[in-house]
């Protein structure tokens with residue numbers, strides 16, 4: 001470990017994914033998975049990968065703008081049992097029967113991902129990971145075929161990154177099967193690119209934390225180059241996750257990519273107004289850096305340069321002195337119609353203010369001079385302000401999520417916010433350690449009073465969490 005000037009531990013640059021022996025708790029789950037594997041394929045698995053989900057404590061919808069985020073890996077995970085097969089097929093079975101058996105030839109991976117006759121089916125996430133790995137593995141090492149049995153317990157479509165756990169697990173196992181060794185950072189970068197094959201233009205936070213995550217501390221994830229710095233959370237703080245019972249699959253709508261596009265266009269419009277070459281600007285951090293300003297100064301720039309009414313494509317093209325076709329190409333807007341409008345000011349304001357909140361959150365967490373109660377109060381305020389911004393400026397919340405945040409606050413949380421991309425999913429609340437069990441019980445009662453939807457169990461809807469270890473390979 002090295003230490004930066006703030007005394008924080010920096011991750012060693014080329015740390016590898018550990019190969020571990022399972023503990024007793026994991027062993028029980030692996031046995032169920034082994035049984036499933038054997039009954040499907042009639043052979044024993046040769047190794048396992050485990051990739052956790054994550055909860056983002058603060059820094060939402062800013063990774064793809066180049067700004068640092070502060071997530072931690074959680075206990076829930078995706079487990080995969082793996083063996084090499086003699087033929088050149090990929091066979092996938094899932095312990096959960098709602099995810100149907102899938103098989104295809106290794107050569108057909110790209111075709112199957114692109115298959116437009118079905119939506120973002122579960123196996124496509126796995127294939128994205130295989131494709132991403134195959135792109136970096138030397139040809140002579142490429143595996144013949146793969147037998148895999150998957151078992152995940154991260155609530156899907158809920159902002160806890162079940163998708164990236166699955167994609168990253170597929171990358172890791174394909175690389176391992178090829179007897180190839182890649183660092184955690186490289187695997188995270190490959191997995192982030194690989195998941196984009198599903199159609200979402202994600203920023204890389206999820207794949208970074210699922211590989212770099214460490215037990216006991218949250219992590220400040222910075223991009224370009226990818227870096228992870230441990231963030232020690234206050235001893236008396238506990239982060240509690242609660243599910244809103246509204247689910248949203250990110251790859252099945254254009255909501256997520258529209259936000260990415262709005263941020264890109266906002267950055268390009270600001271660059272143009274300030275006489276910078278806008279074609280070279282892709283992210284809000286690019287324009288900040290080219291102007292040499294702080295994120296706080298960028299907030300004033302946004303309010304001066306961008307208007308509140310949604311922009312049309314024509315207006316943006318005219319301002320940038322280009323055509324709609326050229327703009328579509330440069331700014332990756334191919335999936336949006338001419339009628340699509342873009343809220344540039346609101347999205348950019350959220351991003352710059354949220355980026356500033358992340359910096360404050362990490363600084364306060366590790367501040368020694370501040371009393372513990374005061375620390376938690378300040379962290380709570382930052383989280384609540386983040387939620388207000390996601391709801392009002394970014395418009396990616398959901399009525400169920402907003403009402404859950406209100407309930408959490410009424411039950412004694414010091415702050416609460418939507419976590420993950422949103423449009424449903426989970427919230428994360430900060431609670432003092434001595435009040436956690438009372439908080440969980442009361443919140444469950446409140447949720448129960450409002451009703452439990454089909455497919456959900458009250459017992460699973462609220463759970464405290466702590467920073468967990470990132471991805472690992474297991475041998476039994």
Ligand code: ADP
Nearest residue numbers: 121122152156157158159160161162163249250
């Ligand atoms: P999240 O916020 O959980 O990452 P996404 O909308 O990004 O949600 O993607 C979730 C998708 O990942 C699911 O719809 C499903 O296709 C796939 N997935 C998640 N968990 C599993 C699992 N245990 N087994 C198979 N597929 C899974």
Ligand code: NG1
Nearest residue numbers: 060061159161202203204205420421
């Ligand atoms: P979820 O909700 O886990 O799919 C998504 C993106 C992140 C980040 C968050 C919002 C992917 C794989 N993940 O997470 O990169 O932008 O939304 O902060 O695209």
Ligand code: MG
Nearest residue numbers: 161162163164
């Ligand atoms: Mg996801």
